[in-house]
Amino acid sequence: MMKRTISVLLAVMTVICLAFTATSCGSKGYDLEKETELVMVTNAAFPPYESKDGDTFVGIDVDIAKEIASRLGKTLRIEDVDFNSIITGIETGKYDMALAGMTVTEERKQSVAFSDSYATGIQVMIVKSDSAYQSIDDFFNYDEEGNPVSLKNPDIKIGVQQTTTGDIYSSADVTGWGFNDLNEDESTKTDRVTRYPTGADAVEALKTGKVDVVIIDNEPAKSFVDTNKDGSGNSVIRILETEYTNEDYAIAVNKNSTELLAKINEILAEMKSDGTLDSIIAKYIKAE
């Protein structure tokens, strides 16, 4: 009986949700007049954008969020969750805005609304320092036009943080610069990509030889290189000079938070022109 009631309830909820259509089920969006608190969601394992110093959240995204909250006259609260719960949490209205070094993708745009971009992200490839890999050309064979057609080493193992763009791109087939075979049957395919909960876990797997390459955003990659040194102070991992992809970071909000989104874009533009954004970035990323 209980079971039946629950399933009826679920069916009703589904219908109600469908009535809200492709926008955000159940959430009316952020009410700029009524709300006093602004809740930022992130995954605080992504330095220098977000990490924890003891119990305190620090990083570029954290400082940007503080600035937005203060210019809106709201109290900022930060929630630290798995990267793959961020989009759903924004969609359902559990959190107000996501700042997580998050790349704008077409697929994510189906679920959330993105602000103007505030930073450029680059996906890079990290290998062990003693690895023979030197550039992206060591992974792919190309056709005459320079499009990848096959892998040089079919036994290669790639490590990524689950559901990030590093995961999405590397999981594609080889003609899309991914590491999986073309048109392979899902049930028999050898997936060359291993997905880890955090970037740090993927780097651990690289160090212990479980994967050959980690594909991850450039700035966290640099901080992993800095924090993984041997006894003589040399990094045990290194970043290949060739980029894997280039992308835009933006703030994600619920599709119904149109007022909030407009305000965020206004504030980002102000922060760009008054120098606040540059000084936040300079605080965490030292010029090379």
Ligand code: GLN
């Ligand atoms: N920029 C990447 C993405 O959006 C990774 C972000 C992250 O791990 N926090 O998928």
